[in-house]
Every structure is written in structure tokens, then in C-alpha cells.
Amino acid sequence: MPFLLLVVLIVSACGNKETTNANNTSKSEAETVTYQSETGPIEVPAAPQRIVALTNGPNVLALGGNIVGIDQWTNMNPLFQEKLKGDEVVSEEDLEKIIELEPDLIIAGSHMKNLDKLNEIAPTVVYTWGKLDYLTQQIEIGKLLNKEKKAIEWVTDFKARAETAGEAIRAKIGNDATVSVIESGDKEFYVFGNNYARGTEILYQAMKLKMPEKVKELALESGVYTFSSEVLPEFAGDYIIFSKNPDGDNSFLETATWKNIPAVKNGRVIEINTKASTYSDPITLEYLLKIFEKSLLDN
Known part of the structure; x- marks a missing residue:
């Protein structure tokens, strides 16, 4: 076969292959x-x-x-x-x-x-x-x-890890120890139930930690309850997860009302960044799980 003809055939074949690949990609997309x-x-x-x-x-x-x-x-x-x-x-x-x-x-x-x-x-x-x-x-x-398979694999793995961490934490702090998740606003405070981000799903659903009775009464069904600083001690658990806005007014942290809460006196306050804690997706949950494990197990 003449060399020139061979080159033409090869180029033609490559062109057909590229066209086929392009068509397949277009079809796939x-x-x-x-x-x-x-x-x-x-x-x-x-x-x-x-x-x-x-x-x-x-x-x-x-x-x-x-x-x-x-x-x-x-x-x-x-x-x-x-x-x-x-x-x-x-x-x-x-x-x-x-x-x-x-x-x-x-x-x-x-x-x-x-x-x-x-x-x-x-x-x-x-x-x-x-x-x-x-x-x-x-x-x-x-x-x-x-990507359902990838999502299910993560869910299965995360649940297992969070539940295991919960068992270790309950063994450390006691099965009856309570945890409350509190956030400060401009002029008010919020306390959360078990499904309102800020790590509440991890703490209460996966880890099975207890919330104070008053929190259960007022925030469990609604998801969140708003209150004033005067009654802050009434919503404080044995441990407090404090959702803190770094750009907000946190001057109340210097008040006697806050400092006299037993969890504060005992060094049982775990701060999380409000801006990084308002979702319940895998990235946020992994971030908060590490904080909770380290803080509650090392406390």
C-alpha cells in the first residue's frame, strides 16, 4: 500500500474516532x-x-x-x-x-x-x-x-461513628448529664431542639445525649425557642454548646448572670462558630463531630 494512502487512512480513522468520542460525550451530557x-x-x-x-x-x-x-x-x-x-x-x-x-x-x-x-x-x-x-x-x-451510592455510604459511616462517639461521651459525662445548645442574637437568646443545625442532630439524635427538661418542653417540638438574658440559667444544661457569632455583641459573657451558671463555672462550655454551624450537611457535620468528640471527651 502506498505510504501516502496509508497516512490518509490513519488520519481518517483518527478523525472518525474523535467524532465518535465527541458524539458519545455530547450524548452522555x-x-x-x-x-x-x-x-x-x-x-x-x-x-x-x-x-x-x-x-x-x-x-x-x-x-x-x-x-x-x-x-x-x-x-x-x-x-x-x-x-x-x-x-x-x-x-x-x-x-x-x-x-x-x-x-x-x-x-x-x-x-x-x-x-x-x-x-x-x-x-x-x-x-x-x-x-x-x-x-x-x-x-x-x-x-x-x-450519586446515591456515595451518599448512602457516607450516611451509614457517619451514623456509626457518631453513635460510637456518643457511647464514649455518655460513659465519660454520665447518662443523665444534660447538654443545651444556646445561641446569642442581637437582643435575645435562642435554645435549640434536636433538628435545628448547630450540631443538634449529632448531639441529640446520633449521640443520644439529654437536653434539659425546660429545653425539651419549649424547643423540642418547635425546633427553637427565643428567650431573654434574665432567664438564661434556666436553659443551661450541665454542658453548654454555645453558638457564638464572632461579629456579634458578646458582652454578656462578662456578666454575672453568665459567669454564675454552673456549666460556665465548671469549664463545661464548648464554643462553636455560628457562621459555620447553621447547616446539617456532611461537611458541617464532620466539622462539628470533631469538635464535640474532642471537647466532651477531653473535658
Whole structure:
């Protein structure tokens, strides 16, 4: 066979292979699956490449999803800032911005505006806050991103580790020892039940630690209870997880009301950063689990 003809055949074959690969890639990116959302079945990309997460961004990040648009609160969280560097901050009001991002999937809250318009831009899946527990929510995001196996593996492993840590902590501090999770606001305080982030899911659900009776009475069902500084001691457990805003007014920490609480006197206050603790995704949960293990076991 003449050399020139051989070269032509080889080049032609390579060109055909590249065309085939390009077609396969295009087909793969264009493939869709049916996701059973809370509003009904919806066609979504089998492998979404450009996600606008108006909610549940941390859950997406934990599974390695590629976010191009994010809500302002997640963007402000110190745990996620590095991962979100360069991403556009958007809300459901920023329709033109979202169009420019060319998303192939949008995740939104069921309470948000413009859901129909968002769905015209890209398939939009909505979640109602609090409808799913914190672990089931991660599995649902796994299903949505076609990464259910990875999500389930993490859930199984995390539950086992958190429960084991809980057993060790209860053995150390006593089965009847109480823990309260308290946060300071501008002019008020908050105490949390067992499903309101700030690590409450870990402490009360996974570790099975006890909350004070007054907290159980006023915050367990509602998730959070607001009170004034005068009654702060009434909500303090044997141990206090104090959610502290580093930019807030924390002058109350110098008051006699705070200093005379037994948990404070006994050095049983564990501070967590409010800005890094308001979600219940795997990244946040792993961060808080380490803090709780070290603080409660070393105390």
C-alpha cells in the first residue's frame, strides 16, 4: 500500500474516532433521568455539569457537584468559601443572572418565588426545609445528582461513628448529664431542639445525649425557642454548646448572670462558630463531630 494512502487512512480513522468520542460525550451530557421530587417526577440531567443551588448547596458540595450559582448565606459560610470561590451569588429574583450562568439544573426551596420561571431556564427541583431529616436529605441530593451510592455510604459511616462517639461521651459525662445548645442574637437568646443545625442532630439524635427538661418542653417540638438574658440559667444544661457569632455583641459573657451558671463555672462550655454551624450537611457535620468528640471527651 502506498505510504501516502496509508497516512490518509490513519488520519481518517483518527478523525472518525474523535467524532465518535465527541458524539458519545455530547450524548452522555445530554442524557436525562427521572427524579421523583416532592412535587412529582421531573426530568433532570443524568450528570449535571452546571448547578445553581439556591438551597442545599452544602449537600451538593459534599458530593462533588459543580456549582456555578449559590445563595448568599452559603457563600458567607467559612466552611464553603474556598470551594465556592468564583461562583456567582444569586437568589430566585436574579433571573437574568441565572440565565447567563447557563445551568442544567437548579435546586430551590419550595417557599421561593419564580419557581415556574426558574423551571423554564433549567429543570428545577424544590425541597421543603425540614420535610426530610438531615440524613435522608443527603441521600435525596445523592439521588438527584446520580450519586446515591456515595451518599448512602457516607450516611451509614457517619451514623456509626457518631453513635460510637456518643457511647464514649455518655460513659465519660454520665447518662443523665444534660447538654443545651444556646445561641446569642442581637437582643435575645435562642435554645435549640434536636433538628435545628448547630450540631443538634449529632448531639441529640446520633449521640443520644439529654437536653434539659425546660429545653425539651419549649424547643423540642418547635425546633427553637427565643428567650431573654434574665432567664438564661434556666436553659443551661450541665454542658453548654454555645453558638457564638464572632461579629456579634458578646458582652454578656462578662456578666454575672453568665459567669454564675454552673456549666460556665465548671469549664463545661464548648464554643462553636455560628457562621459555620447553621447547616446539617456532611461537611458541617464532620466539622462539628470533631469538635464535640474532642471537647466532651477531653473535658
